[in-house]
Every structure is written in C-alpha cells, then in structure tokens.
Amino acid sequence: MSLIRVSNLTFGYEGSYDNIFENVSFQIDTDWKLGFTGRNGRGKTTFLNLLLGKYEYSGKISANVCFEYFPYKVDDKECHTIDIVGDIYPEYLHWELMRELSFLEVSEDTLYRPFDTLSHGEQTKVLLATLFLKENSFLLIDEPTNHLDMKARRLVSDYLNSKSGFILVSHDRSFLDNCVDHIIAINKTNIEIQKGNFSSWWENKKRQDYFELAENEKLKRDIKRLSDSAKRTNKWSQEVEKTKFGTKNSGIKPDKGYIGHKSAKMMKRSKSIEKRQQSAIDEKSNLLKNLERSESLKISQLDYHNTKLAELEGVSIFYGEKMVCKDIGLTLEQGDRIALLGKNGSGKSSIIKLICGEDLEYTGNFRKASQLKISYVSQDTSHIQGNLTDYAANSGIDQSLFKAILRKLDFSRIQFEKDIASFSSGQKKKVLIAKSLSEKVHLHIWDEPLNYIDIISRMQIEELLLEYSPTLLFVEHDREFCNNIATKIIEL
Structure with missing residues (x-):
C-alpha cells in the first residue's frame, strides 16, 4: 500500500478562459478501486494526464508508483494482435496473457488475427488484459465502455471487480457500481473522495444538496429578518439621539447623559445585528456551490396524423x-x-x-x-x-x-x-x-x-x-x- 498525494494543484490550458483546477488537495490509496466521475469538461482526462506528467502545473503530486494509461494507442492496426501486445509490453509471459484473456472470454486464436479485424469489444478486452499484466503500476483507465455492448460491459466490469489499484473513468452507472469501492468526484468547486460506489455517492450528494437548499432558504429568511431589525434599531437610535437637544419652548432640560447612554446602547445593538447578518450572509455564500442546477424547458414534438x-x-x-x-x-x-x-x-x-x-x-x-x-x-x-x-x-x-x-x-x-x-x-x-x-x-x-x-x-x-x-x-x-x-x- 502507498499513497498518491495531491497538494494545492492548479492547472489551466494556455490561452483558456479559466483554470480547470484551483488549489486542489487530496490523497488516495493505491489499493483502492476508484470510480472517477464528473461533468464533461471538468477535467477527468486532464487530471489523468497530469498524473502522467504530460503538462506543467503548480502545486505538487507525489507518488511512489508508476502510472499506466488505458486505452493504449495502436499505430499499425494491420499487425497481428499478438505483435501489438508485444509492442506494448515486451516482457509479457504468454501463460499470464492467456489467463487474463480467459477471464475476459477471449479465445487464443484472436491473438493471431490482424488487430483491425477484431471487433471494438475484442480490441478493448485484449488491451485491458495487456494492461493488467503490468505489475507495480497504478492504472488509469479512461472510458473503456464506449464501444462495448451490454454483455461485454458486464464481463469487463466483473473483470475489473477482481482487480485493484486503478482509477476508472466511466459514465455507466451499473458498470461503476459493480467494480469500484471509492468514488473520486470533480464537483464545480472541489474534488471529493468517498468510500462506496456511484449510487451511494449520488445518494449522499442528493442529501447534501437537499440540506444545503433548506439551509439556504433558512438563511435567506434570517438575513431579511436581521436586515429589517437592524434598520429599525438604527432608526430608533437616531430618534433617541435627537431628543438630547430637547424641543423648542418645552421648558424641560433633557438628561443628555441618560439619552446618550440609551442611544449608544441601541447603536451597539444595531451593530451586533449587522454583524450577525453578515455572518449569515457569509454562511449562505458557502452553500450551493456544487449544486448541479437545471433550467426549466419546454420541448414539443410534431404530431403525425397516423399512429x-x-x-x-x-x-x-x-x-x-x-x-x-x-x-x-x-x-x-x-x-x-x-x-x-x-x-x-x-x-x-x-x-x-x-x-x-x-x-x-x-x-x-x-x-x-x-x-x-x-x-x-x-x-x-x-x-x-x-x-x-x-x-x-x-x-x-x-x-x-x-x-x-x-x-x-x-x-x-x-x-x-x-x-x-x-x-x-x-x-x-x-x-x-x-x-x-x-x-x-x-x-x-x-x-x-x-x-x-x-x-x-x-x-x-x-x-x-x-x-x-x-x-x-x-x-x-x-x-x-x-x-x-x-x-x-x-x-x-
């Protein structure tokens, strides 16, 4: 077991409008099976490339493991599949390769066909088998399901469930739920890690969103109440202050000390209310940053005269x-x-x-x-x-x-x-x-x-x-x- 530590990571592409990551810090265990989720464009593949050292960044990434990225790039797809495997991992042992292929239900004769004659699913399985031959590596598996049918997805998911030590980017909920034990999620403002699968993370997120929405409404009401109260108290303080100078022809000399003390007390109360109001505003500003908002829409399809x-x-x-x-x-x-x-x-x-x-x-x-x-x-x-x-x-x-x-x-x-x-x-x-x-x-x-x-x-x-x-x-x-x-x- 070892740890991958990410500290104060900041990165943005040259010429881009904004940074993808801003002062991000977390750590992960290399024995975990991590499902990587987040909206498109939030930086999942970019983060994998940062782990691979492909881009310059500020902050620090420390790890005592080698990283291996999937999918492999295959330059000459007309070569026999066994030669493709040898190019990727020259030190492979044939019996180990056959063991991995058997788990994925790929027959040995597949190795002796040109790679481009294999289906997308067969290509994915062969490359995954090759990936897991590499020991002492932490695996970065980027969207392996895109060209797999349902049966192949279930098979590959079961295969990954028997392994450990990887980050898996996938947008298939059933696939993730079956083969990961932790979720790393890129939210709007942070990266979080939770133990469990996608469904448990999503339920936790919905609960957190519900709590923050309720808390946000409560704080909105508190801020309005405190604002109204501060205005009233401030107005009363000013009215009391005016009485220090008495009224014309009243013949009564006001007690300026008492009135001044009362005015100061009201002003202090007003400042206290304003301070509580600002505290509520600050608390409110920390909510809903990771809420995935959606707008209401109206979509209509044309009716056809026949069913x-x-x-x-x-x-x-x-x-x-x-x-x-x-x-x-x-x-x-x-x-x-x-x-x-x-x-x-x-x-x-x-x-x-x-x-x-x-x-x-x-x-x-x-x-x-x-x-x-x-x-x-x-x-x-x-x-x-x-x-x-x-x-x-x-x-x-x-x-x-x-x-x-x-x-x-x-x-x-x-x-x-x-x-x-x-x-x-x-x-x-x-x-x-x-x-x-x-x-x-x-x-x-x-x-x-x-x-x-x-x-x-x-x-x-x-x-x-x-x-x-x-x-x-x-x-x-x-x-x-x-x-x-x-x-x-x-x-x-």
Missing part, C-alpha cells in the same frame, strides 16, 4: 453478399421509446439507417409513413464545428431552446463563445442531442447517443425524455438508461 410511423416484417439487411441481420420484426408507433439491443455487429445501426432513408439492400417488407420528419443523432461528432450561435442558425433551430438545453447539461456561458472543435467528446455529443431535441420532427432516432456523456447529464436527459415523451428509437448500451427510458425493448 403507425414505421414497420418492418421479416426484414433482412445485406451489405453485398454479407447478411448483417435476419428476419427483423418491428412496429414503431407514436409515443414509443424503443431500445434496440444486441451485441455489436448484430445490425442495430443498419436498421436505423434503413428507417432514416439510406438506400440499403434488404428483403422482407418495410413501410414508413410518408413525409415523416426524423431527427438523427449519429455516433460520429467529427463534422460539427464553429460557435454554437452559428451552428444553431445553420441548423434552422430555435437558438434559445438549443442553448437552454445545453445550459441544463452543464454548459457554462463561456462555452457559447468557444469553437465546438475545442469541446470534449462528451460536450460534442451534448450539442448533437440538444440540436435533435430542438428540431421540429415526428421521430427522434439516436445511435449510441450517450458515448462520452457524463452520468449526471445522462440522468437529466432521462428526465427530459420522461417529461416530454417524444417518440424515440435508440441504440444504447447503458443498462440503466434503457431500463428507465424504453417503453419497448427489441433484442437482436
């Missing part, structure tokens, strides 16, 4: 001679939120493309409502660029609603001035989702929309979908999201 929007009967889709899915049956009606599930390569994206209007070769019966307006969110975010104002104008959407959705998903106003190309992967996906929700359409079709999106934003997207109930067809491997959102599940 049935699309139907597939015995549909099989082909790419050349290769059949990617067989005998698919699906009926999509207004109000449905259908989750398409299945392992990678089972044809989920192909079904989506067919409904969206791509010219695919298929057999069977496929019918789609005429003049159906569809909003599509793809897996790819590389095509979006420019600032958000121009992007909204070019997309023909309501700019106010678009930006309000992004504000709900934790975009600061500073982000509205930046080029989208500089956004994190999760922030780019949020742009696509906000655009989709702002479009006037009959149907939303989303292909793995949550890749890279942080957990809190996922829950807020769930809230939006449940509140406004748009018709939705989606592919997603986040089990919690599917269970909470889908009205129908179709498994391929």
